[in-house]
Amino acid sequence: xxxxxxxxxxxxxxxxxxxxxxxxxxxxxxxxxxxxxxxxxxxxxxxxxxxxxxxxxxxxxxxxxxxxxxxxxxxxxxxxxxxxxxxxxxxxxxxxxxxxxxxxxxxxxxxxxx
Amino acid sequence: xxxxxxxxxxxxxxxxxxxxxxxxxxxxxxxxxxxxxxxxxxxxxxxxxxxxxxxxxxxxxxxxxxxxxxxxxxxxxxxxxxxxxxxxxxxxxxxxxxxxxxxxxxxxx
Numbered sequence: 765x766x767x768x769x770x771x772x773x774x775x776x777x778x779x780x781x782x783x784x785x786x787x788x789x790x791x792x793x794x795x796x797x798x799x800x801x802x803x804x805x806x807x808x809x810x811x812x813x814x815x816x817x818x819x820x821x822x823x824x825x826x827x828x829x830x831x832x833x834x835x836x837x838x839x840x841x842x843x844x845x846x847x848x849x850x851x852x853x854x855x856x857x858x859x860x861x862x863x864x865x866x867x868x869x870x871x872x873x874x875x876x877x878x
Numbered sequence: 879x880x881x882x883x884x885x886x887x888x889x890x891x892x893x894x895x896x897x898x899x900x901x902x903x904x905x906x907x908x909x910x911x912x913x914x915x916x917x918x919x920x921x922x923x924x925x926x927x928x929x930x931x932x933x934x935x936x937x938x939x940x941x942x943x944x945x946x947x948x949x950x951x952x953x954x955x956x957x958x959x960x961x962x963x964x965x966x967x968x969x970x971x972x973x974x975x976x977x978x979x980x981x982x983x984x985x986x987x
Contacts, residue, residue, distance in 0.1 A: 804979055
């Protein structure tokens with residue numbers, strides 16, 4: 765595996781379900797990011813981790829809970845979501861946060877909340 | 879507030895040239911990025927500008943004017959595979975990327 769991978773690629777869940785999104789990067793990077801991408805809207809930064817420590821939480825509702833057990837893995841735990849949370853969730857990584865680095869993206873998880 | 883503006887959609891003909899504009903107002907500036915995103919795929923890095931002027935990379939070029947808060951991406955000799963969304967993003971003073979909504983480019987034969 766190379767680059768940034770995400771699983772699952774597609775997810776349909778009810779508002780009462782609990783699910784998790786997984787991201788893994790094989791680039792030796794220290795920073796990892798969760799973004800939300802909705803149609804015709806800019807990418808919204810949700811969370812940032814640098815060296816496994818959360819450094820940014822952009823006022824994301826508590827029904828989204830991130831976890832970063834090590835610099836290569838990032839999870840987004842989902843519970844009691846709303847239909848407006850349906851979107852493409854992108855994971856990205858870069859060498860370090862706080863530097864001018866290119867971000868490498870995974871293919872995303874297309875989430876549909878019923 | 880911080881704002882990035884780019885056209886929602888553009889159409890061009892195979893073999894032609896197209897220019898996608900991006901204007902920005904941000905808190906600080908640490909460079910401007912262009913990414914390409916094919917439908918259902920990950921955004922991929924195209925270019926980075928931090929100094930004024932034109933950067934050329936094959937069929938793609940990117941221009942920056944910091945005084946005008948303006949950039950463009952120039953695509954030459956368009957190919958059908960260039961049909962994609964093109965995302966403009968500015969790195970602000972906190973080294974966070976501020977994104978535009980993207981420009982969907984449609985290439986017609």
